[in-house]
Amino acid sequence: MQNLSEAKIGKTYSIVGFDDFLSVKVLRRLCDLGLTKGQKVTVTHRSLLKKAILFEIRGYMLSLKTLLAKGVLVE
16 A cells, blocks of 8 residues: 555556545545545646646546645555
8 A cells, every 4th residue: 555646657546545644624625636545546636746646537637736645645
């Protein structure tokens, strides 16, 4: 099990959970954006300085900061 910030570009992962350091407000917002357990995520791009990650989930593209992506556990 790894977090979304360590995921390789072009691979598809399944979300298995969230890390404990994320607050309840952040978890709620991530769920509103479609990041729920069991969803398939495909990493498409990273920023040059590795501060953001662009991925596809539920048919749309979403970008997250690397700090938030560390809280999303994938498999």
